[in-house]
Structure formats: structure tokens, C-alpha cells
Amino acid sequence: MTHKASEVRLEGIGKRFGETWAVRGVSLHVRAGEFYTFLGPSGCGKTTLLRIIAGFAFPDEGGVWLDAELVNALPPWRRDVGMVFQSYAIWPHMTVFENVAFGLRERGVPRAEIGARVAEALCMVNLEGLEGRRPSQLSGGQQQRVALARTLVVQPRVLLLDEPLSNLDARLRAQMRLELLKLQRDLGITTIYVTHDQEEALALSTRIAVMSVGAVVQEGTPREIYEAPRERFVAEFVGAANLLGGEVRRVTGNTIAVMTDLGVEVQVARPVPDAAESGRILLTIRPEAMDLLPPGSRSEGHNRLEGKVAASAFQGAAIQYEVEIGGTLLRASVTNPKGKRLFQRGDPVVVVFAPEDVGIVGG
Amino acid sequence: MTRPQQTSAIALPLGATRRRWEWGQAIVLAGLLTLLTLFILYPLLRVLVVAVSDGRGFTLRHLLNFFDRPLFREALLNSLASGGLAVLFGSLLGVPLAYFSVRYQFRGKLLLQTLGVLPLVIPPFVGAVALQLILGRSGMVNLLLLRWIGTSVPFMEGLAGVILVQTLHYFPFIMLNTAVSLANIDPSLEEMAQNLGSHGWRLFRRVTLPLMLPGYVAGCLLTFIRVIDDLGTPLMLNYTKLLAPQAYLRITTIGIDDVDGYVVCVILVVLSLASLWAARKYLGLSEYATVQRGTTGAEIARPIRGVKLAVVLGVSAVMLGVSLLPHLGILLLSLSRIWSFSLLPTVYTLGNYEEILFRTPHFVKNTLLYALLAAGVDVVLGAAIAWLLLRGRVFGRNLLDAIATMPLAIPGVVLAVGYLRVFHGWDFPGLGGPLTGSWVILVIAYSMRRLPYTVRACFAALQQIHVSLEEAAQNLGANQVRTFRKVTFPLMVGGLVAGGLISFMTSAVELSSTIMLVPRIELGPIAYGIYVYMQSAIGRGPGAALGVVAILLVALCTYVTNRIFAGRSGTAFRV
Numbered sequence A: 001m002t003h004k005a006s007e008v009r010l011e012g013i014g015k016r017f018g019e020t021w022a023v024r025g026v027s028l029h030v031r032a033g034e035f036y037t038f039l040g041p042s043g044c045g046k047t048t049l050l051r052i053i054a055g056f057a058f059p060d061e062g063g064v065w066l067d068a069e070l071v072n073a074l075p076p077w078r079r080d081v082g083m084v085f086q087s088y089a090i091w092p093h094m095t096v097f098e099n100v101a102f103g104l105r106e107r108g109v110p111r112a113e114i115g116a117r118v119a120e121a122l123c124m125v126n127l128e129g130l131e132g133r134r135p136s137q138l139s140g141g142q143q144q145r146v147a148l149a150r151t152l153v154v155q156p157r158v159l160l161l162d163e164p165l166s167n168l169d170a171r172l173r174a175q176m177r178l179e180l181l182k183l184q185r186d187l188g189i190t191t192i193y194v195t196h197d198q199e200e201a202l203a204l205s206t207r208i209a210v211m212s213v214g215a216v217v218q219e220g221t222p223r224e225i226y227e228a229p230r231e232r233f234v235a236e237f238v239g240a241a242n243l244l245g246g247e248v249r250r251v252t253g254n255t256i257a258v259m260t261d262l263g264v265e266v267q268v269a270r271p272v273p274d275a276a277e278s279g280r281i282l283l284t285i286r287p288e289a290m291d292l293l294p295p296g297s298r299s300e301g302h303n304r305l306e307g308k309v310a311a312s313a314f315q316g317a318a319i320q321y322e323v324e325i326g327g328t329l330l331r332a333s334v335t336n337p338k339g340k341r342l343f344q345r346g347d348p349v350v351v352v353f354a355p356e357d358v359g360i361v362g363g
Numbered sequence B: 001m002t003r004p005q006q007t008s009a010i011a012l013p014l015g016a017t018r019r020r021w022e023w024g025q026a027i028v029l030a031g032l033l034t035l036l037t038l039f040i041l042y043p044l045l046r047v048l049v050v051a052v053s054d055g056r057g058f059t060l061r062h063l064l065n066f067f068d069r070p071l072f073r074e075a076l077l078n079s080l081a082s083g084g085l086a087v088l089f090g091s092l093l094g095v096p097l098a099y100f101s102v103r104y105q106f107r108g109k110l111l112l113q114t115l116g117v118l119p120l121v122i123p124p125f126v127g128a129v130a131l132q133l134i135l136g137r138s139g140m141v142n143l144l145l146l147r148w149i150g151t152s153v154p155f156m157e158g159l160a161g162v163i164l165v166q167t168l169h170y171f172p173f174i175m176l177n178t179a180v181s182l183a184n185i186d187p188s189l190e191e192m193a194q195n196l197g198s199h200g201w202r203l204f205r206r207v208t209l210p211l212m213l214p215g216y217v218a219g220c221l222l223t224f225i226r227v228i229d230d231l232g233t234p235l236m237l238n239y240t241k242l243l244a245p246q247a248y249l250r251i252t253t254i255g256i257d258d259v260d261g262y263v264v265c266v267i268l269v270v271l272s273l274a275s276l277w278a279a280r281k282y283l284g285l286s287e288y289a290t291v292q293r294g295t296t297g298a299e300i301a302r303p304i305r306g307v308k309l310a311v312v313l314g315v316s317a318v319m320l321g322v323s324l325l326p327h328l329g330i331l332l333l334s335l336s337r338i339w340s341f342s343l344l345p346t347v348y349t350l351g352n353y354e355e356i357l358f359r360t361p362h363f364v365k366n367t368l369l370y371a372l373l374a375a376g377v378d379v380v381l382g383a384a385i386a387w388l389l390l391r392g393r394v395f396g397r398n399l400l401d402a403i404a405t406m407p408l409a410i411p412g413v414v415l416a417v418g419y420l421r422v423f424h425g426w427d428f429p430g431l432g433g434p435l436t437g438s439w440v441i442l443v444i445a446y447s448m449r450r451l452p453y454t455v456r457a458c459f460a461a462l463q464q465i466h467v468s469l470e471e472a473a474q475n476l477g478a479n480q481v482r483t484f485r486k487v488t489f490p491l492m493v494g495g496l497v498a499g500g501l502i503s504f505m506t507s508a509v510e511l512s513s514t515i516m517l518v519p520r521i522e523l524g525p526i527a528y529g530i531y532v533y534m535q536s537a538i539g540r541g542p543g544a545a546l547g548v549v550a551i552l553l554v555a556l557c558t559y560v561t562n563r564i565f566a567g568r569s570g571t572a573f574r575v
Helices: A046-054 A096-106 A111-124 A140-150 A170-187 A199-205 A220-225 A232-237 B016-051 B061-070 B072-103 B109-121 B123-133 B141-151 B158-183 B187-195 B200-227 B230-236 B243-254 B259-287 B306-323 B327-333 B349-360 B362-391 B397-409 B412-423 B438-465 B467-475 B482-507 B510-518 B525-533 B539-562 B570-571
Strands: A006-015 A020-030 A034-037 A062-065 A081-084 A158-162 A190-195 A207-212 A214-219 A243-253 A255-260 A265-268 A279-285 A292-293 A303-316 A318-324 A329-336 A350-352 A356-359 B336-338
Touching: A006 A046, A020 A046, A020 A062, A020 A214, A034 A046, A034 A170, A034 A199, A046 A081, A046 A158, A046 A190, A046 B438, A081 A140, A081 B187, A081 B412, A096 A111, A096 A140, A096 A265, A096 A279, A111 A140, A140 A170, A158 B362, A190 A199, A190 B109, A199 A220, A199 B259, A207 A220, A207 A232, A214 A220, A232 A243, A232 A303, A243 A329, A255 B109, A255 B141, A265 A356, A265 B016, A292 A329, A303 A329, A318 A350, A350 B072, A356 B187, B016 B259, B016 B362, B016 B397, B016 B412, B016 B438, B061 B072, B061 B349, B061 B525, B072 B109, B072 B158, B072 B200, B072 B243, B072 B306, B109 B158, B109 B306, B109 B362, B123 B158, B123 B230, B123 B327, B123 B525, B123 B539, B158 B200, B158 B230, B158 B306, B158 B327, B200 B243, B200 B259, B200 B397, B230 B243, B230 B510, B243 B412, B243 B510, B259 B412, B306 B327, B327 B336, B327 B539, B336 B349, B349 B362, B349 B539, B362 B397, B362 B482, B362 B525, B362 B539, B412 B438, B412 B510, B438 B482, B438 B510, B482 B539, B510 B525, B525 B539
Parallel strands: A034 A190, A034 A207, A081 A158, A158 A190
Antiparallel strands: A006 A020, A006 A062, A207 A214, A243 A255, A243 A279, A255 A265, A279 A356, A292 A350, A303 A318, A303 A350, A318 A329
8 A cells, every 4th residue: 555645845944932943944855755853962953953854833933834735734634644743642532533533523534434443443553453442541552543543544644753662661662663764665655763872873874964053964875974974063962972083194196194182193094175274174983984903913004093991881782882092092993703702891992993984074 | 538648646645644645645536525415316216216116115217217208219319319410411511621720821820710709709699589580480581581482481390490590500510620630740741642642522531531530529428428418408408308308308398206207307317427438438549549659740631723712712701601600690689679571670779788787787697606606616626626636636536537527417407307316305504404495506507517627627738747847846945835835826827717718608698507496586597588588579688688698708718718728729629
């Protein structure tokens, strides 16, 4: 079954609460069938944007277009955008069936058809047979599925999800994440998702808009966001990152030699960004790109940084290290630790990483 | 209405300290139980026993006789009608006003909310007198109607008068209750309905109304109880074909041993208990409407303009104008020397105030004395009971809670009859006479009748103090007494004062028990003074002046209570 899928366009959206602007100057284009995520910390304005699209908040500046129709003045009950609230907003005085059937009744769907469609929707979220239950008899995960079924059963042209997984425990969250992913890809419905959890964003989205303090800082695919962060904020917010500042020394073909603030020269196998033929540059290295070796071991073609282990933690699938180098703490994540040596606090080590694994912030 | 489901009793050390602590609690509990049983449960049981026994033992003869007598049947039907209709009309006034004040944002809204509470500060029997003057057969409005269109409307005749007075007095209670129920609805529940295509009347009917209904119904049931228990209003209006006045008349005119009076009391108690039980069930249901209160940044109150604004303001103005008529009437009457068969008083004077403040100051003084004592007693008892319910670990707490809440369902008339039955005849130690011959009985009656409110206020105050605050103090070296003194009590004080104020304020204008228990006129409080003064035409002025004093007292207390609750005045009046 394929849902109808609309495009959503925001132009210059701004919303003010009193003197403060919750969002300002936000323009973006969500294509039909995309899974588009607003990612950012609390207070960055992502929920405000979602509510503006749903019609629960009126923008002070700018316009919202659904499929080339300007909908600023359209009330929420006529926008046909389905929303799932963070608190699920399941009506306690109605059964599961009545909750899910609500939107169909509002649209005047005939009685006979309602029954069938509700059953189908509940099936889609793995809740078949629970029509007669009351919300107080449902677990958190079940309530969340009811909320989803209730929104999907009316086949809206856009699906809006406001941190739907944040109230679930860790295991359930991981499981629901996969189910959501499959569901959305099967249905092909345009989805806008709001979260502060960058793992979720990376796993679910076709594109992400990273937000901070009311503005979009960077927009791109999960890979682009993760591997080529354009600003320090993005580098630090999405995944863990080791940030090293330095000066460009030499450019040789496709490799840059950077003298880092640690006092060690690092080779970066990337084309140099236009703005920095020479001068200051900010490097980022992901912890999983680093490996730890005993001092004196060989590492051809890799960057080497010598330091001392400040902390180590065995976490099953990886070992997390904090290594102190030249007054700075670097984080390294050594994956597949089977057979590898577990360094202790105080051990001298060499941190090695390949020039291809070094990213340039803003490059 | 206290529900001690979540008791956060403090962990106790083992051994001697614990035993000492638990013994202490048990003694306090036993003392409280004795006190409450003696002054609440026992008088009630005595009344019940008289109603169901004759010389030979248990019998239902008296109860069945009740239903055989046309006068009593009529009284029962009238009481049910007055309660039901007062609730109905009160809702017609209160619910729209509540909706306006919660859901709309407009200039003048604050004024609306303040004025809407004013009818509560004027005791219904005082309002009854005022309304007689304005809407009575020879009152202001009818005189005008006679002049203009030649007929008069019997606003205040018979049962209609009683219902009118009760409606105007109690609609703010329904309004406040409804407003709180509406405000408690999680906004995302309504937004979700909008998101699925619903709005306007459909949305209200399918989502908003069912969610606010339980709280609203609970408020209506409580109003019903207060209306059918009211003795003062029917007596003031001289309409006695209702249950409460009938009980009063039987006992006072025929005698303390007249069985029929007791039977009427029992009927009243049964009706009140049934309503109270139903109200508790509904209040339990109402909790589910506040599912989760996440901050969605939603603005619940929408601004309104144009025609809608005009209609809202117009309707509100009319409703409030009508509800403020009693205040106007009482004020005018208190300043008048002669006011009959004329639109306005013909002669104005300050002499009435002179009379009540200098010639018969005992009414005001007695009120202050009795109400303060009653408030003091209530605060102490209420705090102790609340503490035992929330922090105590001793057996019998729920029984204590039940007895302390019972007065809500015991009409003032019934309590008075019970006291007369129990305490007349035997000399109370230290008083040189029976308890019923002294003013102490009044203080006892007031404290017992208001106890449920203070228990609730203290309970709510203590409930907000999470036990970890006390545990932290103990962890740092303070024992139980010091912890109470330095942590618990200061945090509770606001609730205690509020509870005391509510008790003071409502005791100051209590009439139902007062009428039957006042030993001599000089020992009477303000309410009794008003009742006595109003018996004669010449006394209406001073009576009204006393009424104004009563209103000012209540208004002052309400204001102070509002400040303590910082604007959530609804909680002060809800139960």
C-alpha cells in the first residue's frame, strides 16, 4: 500500500514568544516520501517548527507550503497532516478502537468500512485484537503504537512525529526504531521527525537538519552530517568527535600537512577547503577511527600521537579510552576488542589513525 | 475527600525508638478517634437509633409513616427539586462563564473571574433577605413592573424563591469547579483531535466534555448536598415545606422527643451520604483526564474579537449583574431606616451600624471568638490527622479519615439535633450545666462541621512535601521532632493557615446548627443576630448591617486565602 505523499516547503519561517525568537529564517524543502529529521538539543526550536507545520502555532514570519499550496491560514483540522505527540495523547475515555476510528469518523467514512480499516491499521502496528482495551490497560509501547495507528489510518499526506520514542525504555526504543523505519519505507509517506537523539536521526532519516538556537546549522544526508560536519556544533552534537585545531603547513597534491595545537604534525588526506590555503583549520577524528598500540610498535602511513591512558572502560562491543596527549584528552573507541590488549590507566600508548579518517570541519 | 493511597511513611529504626514512636502515634490516634466519635459519630448514631426504634426495639414503622404523610412527601420532593434545579440553573450560569474564563483571552477577563466569586462571600440566607427586597412581591423590580406593565412576576414566591437564592449563591462554586476541570485537561488531547479533523462543537462534545465531566459532576453533587441541607434560607423566606426546616420545626415546636423530626434527619443524611459517595467516585474518575502534562507550548486561552467578544462580554455582564443583586440589596438595606413599598429606601441612616456596633456588639464579638476558636481547633486536629494519614504507620488511620470526612454528609440540622439529644440533661464537668447551655457547644459544632475542609487543606499541604526532604534532614542528624519543626512545619504552614481561614470564614456565617444550639440570644453569633433581627420589620436595617459585616469578614478571608494560594482560588473552594 502506498500513501499519498506531499512535499513540504518552509520559507523564511520565524516565530517569536514574547521577546525571544524560537525559530528565525528557517527555509527548507522536504521532498515527497522523504524521512526528514529535525535534530537538535532542547530549546533549539525543532518542536516549534513541527507545530507550525501542523497548524498549532502561527508563524510570525514566512510561509508554509504543502504541495504548492500556502497553508498559513489553514486551521489544523483541514491540513491533513498526521501528528504523533510525544505524550501520545491517547484519549482515556475511549477504547483503542474508538481512538483509532476517530479520524475516520470525522471524515464521514461509512461504519462498515471503519471496522475493516481500524483492524488493518492495528495489524500494521502489531496490535491486532486489542480493539476493546482501554488506554489505562496498555503499556507505554502499546500506547505509542495506538497513537501511530490512529494517525496512519486516515492516510495523511504528511506524517509528523514529535520525539515519539523518548518515553520508551532503551530496548523498546531500539526495537520501535526498526519498526518505524520499515513502516515508513513500506508506506512511502513523507515523514518529518523531531528528536534530540542523534543515533535515531542517523538510523531513520534520508536527510537531517541539525538545528541550534532557532536556526538550521547544517542540512544533509546522515553520512554527510556525520563525515563532513560543517561546523563545530554539528561535529560535537552528532556522534562523538575529537576536535583538533592547527595550522596548515604544506599542501601536497591531495594531502595536507597540519601542525596541530598538540605540537604534532598530522597528515590529512582531503582536498584543502577553499577558505584555508594556509592558516587555521579545525580537524575532527571519530573515536572509532583510532587504534591504540603499545609504544614502539610500527604503523606505516598512519598518524601517530603519543600519550598516556587516562581512563579505560570495557563496553562489550568496544573499549572506550580516554588518552591524555599534550594536555588534551582524546577519546578513542577500539572496536572488536577480542584478542586485543586492554590498556590500563597510566599506560603509555600510541594513538594511530589513517589520514583518510581525518575530517575537516567546514570543509 | 482524602484518599491516602500513597502513604510515604518514614523508615523507622528498629527497637525501642520505633516502639516508642508507634505507641505515641497510637495514643494520638486513639485520642482523636475518641474525640471525633463523641462529637460526630455518636450524635449521628443516636439520631438514627431514635428514628428506628420505639418502646419495644428496632422498627421501621416511623420511616414508613414518613412516606405516608403528605406534608413530608411534599417536603422530600421539594428538597429534591430545589437541589436539582439549583444545580441545573447554577450550571447554566456557571459552565459558560467557566468556559469563557478558561478558554478565551480578552480584556476584562480578570474582572469577570473576580466578580464571579463574589456571590460566595454572601451567605445564602443573607442573600435571601436582599433578594426579597429586590425581587419580592413588593420589591424593586416588581414595583417597576407594576408601574410599567401592570403585572408582577412572582420571582420569590414559595419554592421558586428558595431555588433562586440557592442558584445565585452556588453558581460560582460550580463555575470554579468546572474551570478547574477544564484547565486540567491535557491540551495535547484536544490538539490531537484537531489534527484528525475535528473542531468546534464536535470537538467539544467528543473530547472536551467527557474529559471535564467527572470533575464537574462531583461539584454538582456537593452543591446538591449543601442546597438540601440549608436551613437558613427557607426560614428567612418563610417557606418550610422542605426537609431541613421540617426537622427544625418538629424538634423546636413539638419537642426533643418527637420522632418525626429524627426521621426527617435520617432521610437528609441518607440523601447526603449517597451524594457524597457518588461524588467521591466521580472525583476518582476525574484523575484520568490529566494523562500527561508535557509542555507543548500550547496557548490554551484564545483571544477573541468582534461579535464573539461582544456576546461573551454581554452574557457575562448580565449573569454577573444578576448575581450581584443580593450584595446591592443588603448594602442599601443596611443604610436605610425606612424601605418598604418603594423602589429605594426613603430614609437613609447610619444608625443601623451604630446599633450593631455599639448597642449589640455581642453578635460580632461572639462570632470572632467562636470562629477563631473553631479555626484553631480545626487546624490542630486537621494537621494531626493529615500527619497520621500521610506519615503514620498505625492501624486505624482510614477509620479516622472516614469519620473526619463524615460531617460533609451531616446537615447542620442533624448535627444540632444529635447534640441536643446527647448532651442535654447531663452536666458537663467544669461548666456547671449541660454542654448545650453554654456557647462551647457552638464552637464544637463549628469545628466538627468544618473539619473535613481543614483536613483536606493540611493533607494537600503535607502531600506536597516529599518524604525525601525529611529524610535528608534525618540523614544529616536531626531527629523526628527537630525534623518536623525545621522542615515539615514551615513547609506546611501555608496550607495550615489556608485551612484555618476556610474554617474561620465558614464558621462565621454558619446558621443551620446555630439556630438550634444557641442557648441565649446574647450568646449568638452574627448569623443568629441576623436571623433574630429579620423577624421584625424594624429590625431589618440592623440585620442587614450585620449582614454587611459578615460579608466583609468573608471577603477579607477569601482575599487572604487567595494570596496564600497565589491565584489558584479554585482549589480553596473545591472539595
